[in-house]
Amino acid sequence: MTIAQLSFLKGHGTENDFVIIPDPDNAVDLPPAAVAALCDRRAGIGADGVLHVVRSAEHPEARAMADVAEWFMDYRNADGSIAEMCGNGVRVFARYLQHAGLAGAGDLAVATRGGVKRVRLAENGDVTVSMGRAVLPEGEVTVSVGDRSWPARNVNMGNPHAVAFVDDLADAGNLYGPPPFSPAAAYPDGVNVEFVVDRGPRHVAMRVHERGSGETRSCGTGACAVAVATARRDGADPAVTGQEATYTVDLPGGTLVITEHPDGLVEMTGPAVIVAEGEIDPAWLSETAFG
Secondary structure (H helix, E strand, C coil): CCCCCEEEEEEEECCEEEEEEECCCCCCCCCHHHHHHHHCCCCCCCCCEEEEEEEHHHCCCCHHHCCCCCEEEEEEECCCCECCCCHHHHHHHHHHHHHCCCCCCEEEEEEECCEEEEEEECCCCEEEEEEEECECCCCCEEEEECCEEEEEEEEECCCEEEEEECCCHHHHCCCCCCCCEECHHHCCCCCEEEEEEEEECCEEEEEEEECCCEECCCCHHHHHHHHHHHHHHCCCCHHHHCCCEEEEEEECCEEEEEEECCCCEEEEEEECEEEEEEEECHHHHHHHHHC
């Protein structure tokens, strides 16, 4: 298969990095092999995932949201698998739209497989995303590293998370492979696993294994899940107290601020940066992706 000339950009949010493929008309075929090739850090551009930028009206999974959100974030993990949501990805996606002159400072709606996300672009470079409401399924979950296991909080932020509180972030091991969890029925499609330690009042640090990508420098939905789980542990559930709960979450790639409001809405604020743009060699991508 021959691929036409393809433009790309590279961006990151707290060092969770992405290849951005602008494709308003949804004309670019991105099979898993192509995504994996682009995300390869030695033989490709290198990234934790791909942000495929498509007009909602042009994508079958987003047409129903087109009246509310002009743009759809067709997100892919580094291994080419499709994901429902990516919090850092939404911030970088919005920053790209601003960079391309498709959005200005202020409020913006972005369609995702996890629903429409409301975004606020600040002049100082920070981006705030309304991440929706957390769902906390019932039932006990356990995650393991080697011969050690911890209870984990099951939190869904449009994608599934298992949040485990540990004594030291080194307890998470190397995170090369997905940490085992049980019961298997809790996460039939896999899960993002967060390991969390306390840093101070309303201040935690975390490491994360993202399904399909391995350990990443940052995970926005993971930071939200961690803040929600920590608030429940601390007895600071905003729905109960009537007070918003704000947590600072340190990740290997930077810091995010997460606020859960009494109505359940969770907001995430952090930086988003566009660092480069260029052209992908079509012959290389065609050979790599289609053999």
